Amino acid sequence: MTLYRDSAVVLRTHKLGEADRIITMLTRNHGQVRAVAKGVRKTSSRLGGRLEPFMHVDLQFAVGRTLDIVTQAQTIDPFSRRLGGDYRAYTAGTVMLETAERVVPEDSEASLPQYQLLVGALRALTEQRQPAGQLLDSYQLRALAIAGYAPSFGLCARCGAPGPHRNFNAASGGILCDTCRVPGSAAPSAVTVALLGALLAGDWEAVTASDDRSRREATGIVNAYVAWHLERSLRSLAHVDR
Template identity: 65%
Template sequence: MPLYRAEAVVLRTHKLGEADRIITLLTRDQGRVRAVAKGVRRTTSRWGSRLEPFSHVDLQLAEGRNLDTITQAVTITPFPANLGLDYERYTAGTAMLETAERLITEDREPALQQFLLLVGALRAMTGLDNPDDPKPAGQVLDSYLLRSLAVAGYAPSFDACARCGEMGPHRWFHPAAGGVLCVNDKLPGSASPAPETITLLGALLAGDWATVSASEPRHRREATGLVAAYLQWHVERGLRSLAYVER
């Protein structure tokens, strides 16, 4: 069987037989890949712990007819060790993993930007890039959700009207319409968030952490609700993991 290497983040695992696992991976070059890790549930396995969700790993895989087989795993970034003891970070990270898997509709569909977004969000939330200033888990999650939706083709508009393109600021927001709406294009059921919330949403999408850090808690809470509504509309059903995130 041909061998290949892949840099990947483990998205999900489930049991196979008595000692094996099927590992769902988001890889840098091959997109989403499902592979078998043989014997990793045995207590004698030397590298099973490297294939837990959140693990950022360098893998060697053997191509298979239906599923590839992982033959080697080396840890690149130990994200599980930084997330497992913090409930807020862990639940936010779990929502990121579920989102990444949901937004990639086909296996081996190129997804470099999604991979880089996920790794970057995990690094920001765990403070690996700046240990003295780890980003708040809730805001990292909201930023990741908006940016990953944008990469997937569902970019929200927070400045121009999503229907007519007229530049704002606008006071109405509707998930199905794609973002903010002017008064002439307002749809039934549109939300009317505070202007500061709309500014915050734009900053989360752009990765403007100075503006995010300066925002008030009430505007963060309102933004979080709008992000969740936007995500639920475009992935057609809510994320199971999002229910456990402290909001």
């Protein structure tokens, strides 16, 4: 039997047979992995509580024919326990998990930056470093940037002309100058454009100084950008409490 170890964040689970579950995880070194956890739905199982969504765990896997098998699990960070009492943080975290599942391909060797970003975002949520909605917007922009879809909020996304610009188009890659503007482009305020750049860069001093109107407008733009590149809206967004 071939064994290997990796650390992971549990993204999703679903039932298999009478007592097993299939666990979908974002791992440090193997991208997105789907593995079977045998017997975890039994009350006597010692693995069940460690293999719930949000849990950050160190795992041992046995290589299987179709799906690998989780043979050991040790808790690193019990994010699920810390988020359960905060509805806003919990719903924002759920969107983070769904985003990670969509942007990281299975068995990707380039998963480390995405893994580190997700762990850092979940830790920031549990420690309440910033409002949950702002952490979510920042996480999604940065996850897409790592995946190769970094939006432009300074230079024109088409011709590279220096900003500031006031036309946003998700299909074009971000902010456009007046010459490159395409029909259907949004026209966010200059303050919102600056806020979007701060969210992408992780400039929390600038984010904290922003006003509620700009934050709402920025969230709408982030949602549109994510939906365009993932080719559909995220189901969990409907439950987010901002």
